[in-house]
């Protein structure tokens with residue numbers, strides 16, 4: 001079939017790569033003048049690597065990623081070590097894949113390379129999809145330029161401000177979360193030796209939390225500090241001075257202040273989210289990634305969810321255009337519960353754990369201290385150890401496959 005993908009982010013490229021491998025002809029529309037991703041960091045749990053492996057790019061992503069030794073939470077004011085999850089060989093054996101951190105471009109580039117090497121994929125830049133019209137049994141995709149593309153199916157992978165979602169769901173603009181994140185990436189050689197570690201460290205305080213980890217094969221350190229400050233305007237990548245960041249976190253633990261003091265070229269974003277959906281398909285049109293289920297980044301799973309969508313979509317995609325609507329309805333039915341759970345977990349992690357206020361901080365700390373290594377692994381099994389998105393139609397519906 002001929003399938004159009006609106007959006008050339010992680011979700012869009014992953015869908016194109018996965019579907020082309022199944023023999024479909026793909027057109028990826030990217031509104032920007034070129035394909036690319038910013039240099040900040042991203043965490044990839046084993047479920048994300050399982051999806052990348054299915055798409056044939058896990059090795060390339062692993063080559064530039066840092067396999068961390070553990071994930072640690074510390075108290076942002078006292079510095080106390082509250083909880084740690086070792087992501088060692090035993091963890092890898094349990095979940096099948098490693099936990100690693102990468103520079104975004106090191107995740108994006110292998111997906112882009114896979115698409116560029118595939119003759120079935122046409123990559124178009126400066127192509128802004130503004131809507132669609134059903135043209136049974138397929139769809140007509142409408143571009144801002146006035147051009148229209150006839151396709152058997154349309155995949156809306158156009159992010160949290162999706163134009164395809166605007167038409168399909170009609171829920172308007174994203175909801176501003178009131179949380180501001182400041183991000184910077186610095187060279188590791190600027191970081192004193194005693195502050196370097198092969199781990200993801202999260203400092204949880206009262207209305208803010210701070211995350212840092214190495215990226216770019218360990219050559220850089222990713223810094224991201226978020227405050228629940230009630231911001232009302234959605235801001236994306238606005239430059240802020242070093243002083244603003246340091247002054248905003250005066251009472252933080254000295255180690256936090258030391259790391260913040262190393263940051264340069266800080267930028268800030270005000271995070272957004274959207275209500276959870278049960279169904280995000282409309283005939284031969286379906287949403288994936290942030291267009292379908294955007295989430296606050298507090299479970300570090302948004303990209304992995306997009307990759308899981310792509311793998312399952314490739315598994316479910318039929319070869320005849322008459323069955324596309326059914327397959328898309330099935331995709332959203334199969335994904336909605338898991339996506340909603342991860343969206344909910346992300347929000348609650350922010351509210352109850354990372355930004356616990358006043359006396360709730362002591363309760364939070366006591367709760368975190370109570371976890372053993374085994375408890376943590378058991379609690380994360382559904383998330384990090386998921387495999388169901390790799391099941392083929394034949395595995396899901398043996399009777400249908402047999403007939």
Ligand SMILES: Cc1cc2nc3c(=O)[nH]c(=O)nc-3n(C[C@H](O)[C@H](O)[C@H](O)COP(=O)(O)OP(=O)(O)OC[C@H]3O[C@@H](n4cnc5c(N)ncnc54)[C@H](O)[C@@H]3O)c2cc1C
Pocket residue numbers: 006007008009010011012029030031032041042043044127128129130157158159160161162163164181288289290291297300301302303304305306
């Ligand atoms: C601060 C922060 C930290 C994060 N950390 C993590 C993490 O550690 N781990 C993790 O798994 N996830 C993380 N995430 C989430 C992750 O970044 C997103 O879930 C993921 O990038 C979503 O990819 P996407 O392709 O769906 O959307 P996007 O990345 O938004 O891509 C959409 C693409 O579509 C293009 N586009 C938009 N509209 C149109 C249109 N109408 N027509 C054509 N093109 C269009 C855009 O230019 C863009 O290229 C984090 C997010 C944030 C904000």
